[in-house]
Amino acid sequence: MSKFKNSNKAIMTIILTGSFLSVLSMTVMTTAIPVIMNDLSISANTAQWLNSIFVIIIGLLAPVSAYELNRFTSRQIFFAAMLSFSVGTTLGFLAYDFNVLLLGRVFQAIGAGLFLPLVSAVIFAVYPMKKRGKMMGLSGLIGAFAPAVGPSFSGWLLEFYDWRMIFLVLLPIIALDMAAGYFVLTNVTKQQPTRLDLPSVLLSSIGLAAFLYGCNTAGVRDWSDWEVWGSVLAGAAAIIWFVCRQFLIRKPILDLRVFQNPIYSITSVIAMISFASMISAETILPIYMQSIMNLTPFQSGLVLLPGAVVLGIVSFFAGQLFDWKGARWLSIGGAVLLALFTFMLTRLTPQTTIGYLTFVQTARMLGISMINMPVRTAGLNELSEKYISHGIAVGSSTRQIGAGIGTALLIVVMTLSSQGGSFVGVKGVNTAFFVATITSIIALILSLFIPSTKKDN
Numbered sequence: 001m002s003k004f005k006n007s008n009k010a011i012m013t014i015i016l017t018g019s020f021l022s023v024l025s026m027t028v029m030t031t032a033i034p035v036i037m038n039d040l041s042i043s044a045n046t047a048q049w050l051n052s053i054f055v056i057i058i059g060l061l062a063p064v065s066a067y068e069l070n071r072f073t074s075r076q077i078f079f080a081a082m083l084s085f086s087v088g089t090t091l092g093f094l095a096y097d098f099n100v101l102l103l104g105r106v107f108q109a110i111g112a113g114l115f116l117p118l119v120s121a122v123i124f125a126v127y128p129m130k131k132r133g134k135m136m137g138l139s140g141l142i143g144a145f146a147p148a149v150g151p152s153f154s155g156w157l158l159e160f161y162d163w164r165m166i167f168l169v170l171l172p173i174i175a176l177d178m179a180a181g182y183f184v185l186t187n188v189t190k191q192q193p194t195r196l197d198l199p200s201v202l203l204s205s206i207g208l209a210a211f212l213y214g215c216n217t218a219g220v221r222d223w224s225d226w227e228v229w230g231s232v233l234a235g236a237a238a239i240i241w242f243v244c245r246q247f248l249i250r251k252p253i254l255d256l257r258v259f260q261n262p263i264y265s266i267t268s269v270i271a272m273i274s275f276a277s278m279i280s281a282e283t284i285l286p287i288y289m290q291s292i293m294n295l296t297p298f299q300s301g302l303v304l305l306p307g308a309v310v311l312g313i314v315s316f317f318a319g320q321l322f323d324w325k326g327a328r329w330l331s332i333g334g335a336v337l338l339a340l341f342t343f344m345l346t347r348l349t350p351q352t353t354i355g356y357l358t359f360v361q362t363a364r365m366l367g368i369s370m371i372n373m374p375v376r377t378a379g380l381n382e383l384s385e386k387y388i389s390h391g392i393a394v395g396s397s398t399r400q401i402g403a404g405i406g407t408a409l410l411i412v413v414m415t416l417s418s419q420g421g422s423f424v425g426v427k428g429v430n431t432a433f434f435v436a437t438i439t440s441i442i443a444l445i446l447s448l449f450i451p452s453t454k455k456d457n
Contacts, residue, residue, distance in 0.1 A: 008126050010184050016139065017177045018082060019119045020146045021170060022112035025085075026054055027150035027279070029105075031286045031297040032163045039163065040098050048411065051283055053102060054109040055403050056212045061113030062397035063204040063242075063254045067196050068114065069121050069389040073187040077118050079178070085111025086174045092167035104167070120392045124380065125188045136377045137319015142312075151286055155301025200253045203242035208401065211235025212408060254397065255390040258383060264391060266446050267379030268398050270331060273443040274371040275399040276406030277338060277364070277436055278311075281345075283407050284414060285361065288429045292350050303358050307365035314369035319377070327378035328450040334370030335444035337363055342440050345433040349426060371443070378450065410435060 029036075033047045040047075068077060088107025095101035123135045154166050214231030246252035259265045282304060289300035318330055341363040348357075376395060383391045413435055414428035 007184075011122065011126065011186065011188065012135070012138075014177060014181045014185055015078070015119055015122050016142045017173070018078065018085075018115055018181075019139065020142045021174060021177070022081070022085065022108075022115045023142075023146035024150050024153070025089075025108050025112060025170070026058075026146075027051075027282050028154045028166055029150075030283055031151040031155040031290075031301045032158060032166060033287070034290045035158055035163050035297060036098075036101070040101075042098050046098065048283075049102060050105055052212070052408065053105055054112070055279070055407065056209060057106055057109035058113040058116070059208050059212070059397065059401045060205050061110065062117070062393060062401075064196065064201060064393075065113075065117035065396055066255065066390045066393035067253050069117060069189060069392065070192040071196075074118060074122060074125075074189045075181075075185050075187050077114055078181055078185055081111045081114035081118070082174060082178050082181070083111070084108075084114065086171070086178070089167045089170050089174060093164050093171070095164065117392050117396050120376075120380070120395075121189050121389060124388050124392075125190070134319050134323055136373045137316045137322070139373070151282060151301045151304045153301070155296070155298040159296065159298040195251060197245075197249055197251070197253050200242060200245055200249070203238050203245065204254075207235045207238030207242055209235070211239065212405065254393055255387060256394065258387050258391045258394050261379075261382050263382045263450065264379040266449050267327070267375040268395055270335070270375045270443045270446050271372060271379070271395065272398045272402035273439050274334075274338065274368050274375075276402040277342065277440060278368050279403040280407040280410045280436065281342075281361070281364065281433075284410060284429060284432055285357070288348065289357070292426060292429070293352070293354075295354070299354070303354060304361060306358055307362040310362050311365040311369045314366055315373055318370050319373050322374040322377055326450075326452070327374040328447070328452045330370045330374045331447040331450055332444065334367040335440060335447050337367030338371070339367075339437055339440035339444055341367065342433055343437040346430045346437065348430055348433075371447075375447075375450070406436075406439070 029050045033050065036050070037043070037047045072080075084107050088104045088109070088111060091104030091107060092101060093104075095104055119139050120136070123139060127135050154163075157163075157165050157169070210231045212235070214228050214233075214235060243256060246254055246256050259268075285304065286297070286300045289295040289303060290297065295303075321330060341360050344360045345364075379395065380388060380391050410432040414425075414432040417425070417428040417431035
């Protein structure tokens with residue numbers, strides 16, 4: 001093992017394997033939700049917390065990831081994340097009721113939330129700027145392929161086994177990656193003197209949790225319910241307070257001055273919209289396919305599989321194209337595809353064919369793969385080394401918050417727009433994707449402001 005120590009390839013293999021497991025777990029439950037609803041006798045809105053809590057926890061951890069990267073070594077972060085992830089996966093396998101299953105998802109999310117910022121930090125620590133696009137593309141291949149293949153993977157397992165098998169098959173891979181990390185992984189990131197501002201942590205945690213809780217609860221209750229609007233307003237107030245505090249204290253946990261760079265700001269919003277569009281669609285489409293089209297979990301997973309393959313492959317080549325041409329035209333082209341084919345999902349009926357859904361979702365994933373990694377890398381390349389960890393943290397925060405809020409709001413739109421007040425109706429699904437189309441057009445407009453020069457490269 002000694003000859004692999006300090007090898008960039010070995011380090012990235014271990015890190016990317018952990019990243020794959022973390023991101024896979026984010027969407028692996030989507031096709032299993034209808035089965036879990038029947039097995040544990042819970043409602044659809046209750047079951048959705050298995051996905052929502054994952055996004056919320058990652059969102060809560062994202063603001064402190066800059067502190068995490070500056071305070072602890074890459075090796076320490078790796079093992080803390082993988083240990084939490086293994087505990088959560090074990091609890092998921094042993095779960096006998098919804099509460100235990102939800103607790104397992106919390107531990108999984110904590111591991112993923114600690115782990116995901118580490119990937120970009122390691123890439124920016126060990127590779128020069130001219131190779132970052134390629135490596136971020138490789139990271140995008142893993143990170144984008146995992147959540148997209150999750151529904152297909154779990155759908156296949158559910159055809160033959162109990163839903164708990166989804167957790168069991170991950171445990172040997174987790175153990176092998178941790179063993180390899182123990183012998184091979186070295187510290188590559190730089191530590192800086194820093195401290196954790198507890199009031200900021202409390203404000204960000206309370207704010208995000210309350211805001212996202214209100215958005216999710218609105219799927220069960222009306223927006224006029226005091227618990228819904230009260231949670232949303234309280235969360236928004238805490239988030240605003242948190243943002244103001246970051247500009248007032250000497251050492252903020254999330255240095256929002258990175259937004260003073262206009263290119264970083266633009267690319268962050270585009271990446272947030274793109275990621276939210278991917279996660280929300282992969283939550284809504286399986287519900288639509290199983291509840292309205294009466295497809296099995298395996299069939300609905302297969303519909304998403306071609307898009308997963310395209311997303312992974314194109315993400316890798318998009319990183320290489322970024323090194324050559326920059327992010328502008330990749331982002332514009334990807335946003336056009338995303339807006340066009342998301343709009344095509346606003347015309348669904350109970351008679352919509354599997355072929356139509358597969359084609360449209362695959363085309364959407366092609367657009368997303370042209371956006372994600374190029375715009376993220378372009379934004380981070382605009383920052384000095386001093387602000388890289390904060391840029392990673394802010395980007396992770398905005399993407400996860402966008403995914404959480406976007407998914408929650410689209411489910412609310414789907415619920416409130418469904419005919420007859422049912423949880424899922426064709427009209428509700430179409431309305432939700434119409435809202436998603438509007439956000440995709442916003443991403444297209446913002447892409448026009450990315451410089452066409454190679455400065456972002």
